[in-house]
Amino acid sequence: MKVENRIYLSLAFLFKKLGIFKSYRKRLFTSKRILRKNYPKGSKFSFLQAGANDGKSFDFLYDFVIDRNISGVVIEPIKEYYDELSKNYKSHNKILKINKAVHKTAKHISIYKINKNKAHSYPDWVKGMASFDINHLAKHEFIKKEDIIEEQVTATPLMQIIEENNLTSFDYFQSDTEGYDYEIIMMFDFSKYHPKLVKAEVVNLNEEQKQGIETLLEKHNYYFFYEDLDIVGVDLNLLKLQ
Numbered sequence: 001m002k003v004e005n006r007i008y009l010s011l012a013f014l015f016k017k018l019g020i021f022k023s024y025r026k027r028l029f030t031s032k033r034i035l036r037k038n039y040p041k042g043s044k045f046s047f048l049q050a051g052a053n054d055g056k057s058f059d060f061l062y063d064f065v066i067d068r069n070i071s072g073v074v075i076e077p078i079k080e081y082y083d084e085l086s087k088n089y090k091s092h093n094k095i096l097k098i099n100k101a102v103h104k105t106a107k108h109i110s111i112y113k114i115n116k117n118k119a120h121s122y123p124d125w126v127k128g129m130a131s132f133d134i135n136h137l138a139k140h141e142f143i144k145k146e147d148i149i150e151e152q153v154t155a156t157p158l159m160q161i162i163e164e165n166n167l168t169s170f171d172y173f174q175s176d177t178e179g180y181d182y183e184i185i186m187m188f189d190f191s192k193y194h195p196k197l198v199k200a201e202v203v204n205l206n207e208e209q210k211q212g213i214e215t216l217l218e219k220h221n222y223y224f225f226y227e228d229l230d231i232v233g234v235d236l237n238l239l240k241l242q
Contacts, residue, residue, distance in 0.1 A: 001223075005236040009223075028241060029225045031199050031232045032060045035172065038196070038239045039068055047072040048170045048195070050102050050158065050184050051177040054084035058128045061174065062088065070094060073167060077101035077111055077153040078130055096165060101132075102177070102184055103155035110150045112137055118147040131178040136204065158187040169193060175200040176230075182209040190220040196238045198222060203229035 001009075012028055015021040027033065039045045045068040049061065052074035056062045065072075071094035076082045082099040089095045103109055113130035114122060114137070122143070129137055137148050173195040175184045181200045198217065202210050213231055217224045222233030234241075 001236045002240065005241045008241045009236075029227065029232075031197060031227055031230075032064065034197065034234060034239060034241065035064060037242065039171070041067045042069060044069045044071075045172070046070070046170050047172040047174065048162070048167075049074045049173075050175045051181075051201075052076045052085055053081050053128055053176075055088040056084075058125065059174075059176070066092070072096070072170060073098060073161070073165070075100060075102060075161065077155070078113060078151060079153075080116060081127070081130075096167075098161060098165075099154075100161065101153045101155040102158045102161065102180075102187070103132075104157055104183055104187055106155045108152055109155045111153055112148055112150055114143070115147050115149045118144075121147070128176075129178055131180075133179055136179050158184055159189055162193070170195045172196065173198045177201070179204040181205065182213060185213050185216065190216070194220065194235070196235050198233040199227075199230050201229050202226075202231045 008028060012025045015025055045065060047065065047070070049072070053076060055074060070092060073096045074085055074089065075098045076085050077100055079099065082097065086097045089097060101109055101111065109132060111130050111132060112134040114126050119127065126143070131137065134148060137143050138145055170193060173188065175181045177184060178201070181202065182205050185200050200213065202213065210231065214224055217233035221235060221237065223236050224231055224233045
């Protein structure tokens with residue numbers, strides 16, 4: 001670990017123990033700030049995003065990457081979202097857009113989502129709730145079951161997508177797939193590819209799955225922290241905290 005990172009972590013742990021400077025700790029442990037610190041505007045940046053949706057909605061990544069010299073892969077299974085994704089990255093020819101689901105075994109699979117003709121009745125964020133599990137949507141009382149529709153999509157294991165497209169490395173790896181993120185993280189070959197920062201949605205995972213991701217990140221020399229709905233792993237030998 002970089003010496004300066006060790007100092008910042010020591011201070012953060014001390015402040016936590018003393019119950020002070022909460023804002024400092026919160027500011028220190030954010031993926032957005034860490035990426036901006038290590039990849040200034042115009043710098044080269046490569047990324048892999050599973051569950052990219054339209055590319056713009058629900059996180060900061062799009063606004064960050066378009067100011068960098070980017071390459072990478074965005075994966076989105078739902079056709080209408082994929083079409084928006086392709087349009088949003090139209091001018092970035094080093095971004096490979098893939099219209100598939102990531103799944104460890106299935107070649108075709110059902111995804112459940114809100115009918116786009118009914119979307120006006122719901123908050124914008126339901127667009128980000130599409131899932132392999134219909135109960136992920138149906139469990140919410142405000143969602144009408146008749147508004148949930150099924151879409152059949154093509155599916156491929158993550159490493160097969162990476163290897164078939166001759167991809168070599170990523171600075172950043174993000175998974176946001178509404179409940180399938182544990183499987184996606186476990187599919188990724190960290191011994192062959194080592195992103196400097198990894199981020200995965202864990203709000204829909206159980207404790208055993210969260211602990212499994214923690215163990216995997218630690219095994220591959222990541223320091224991890226929780227940020228809102230996600231777990232973030234950072235290689236502090238390669239990135240600066242401040």
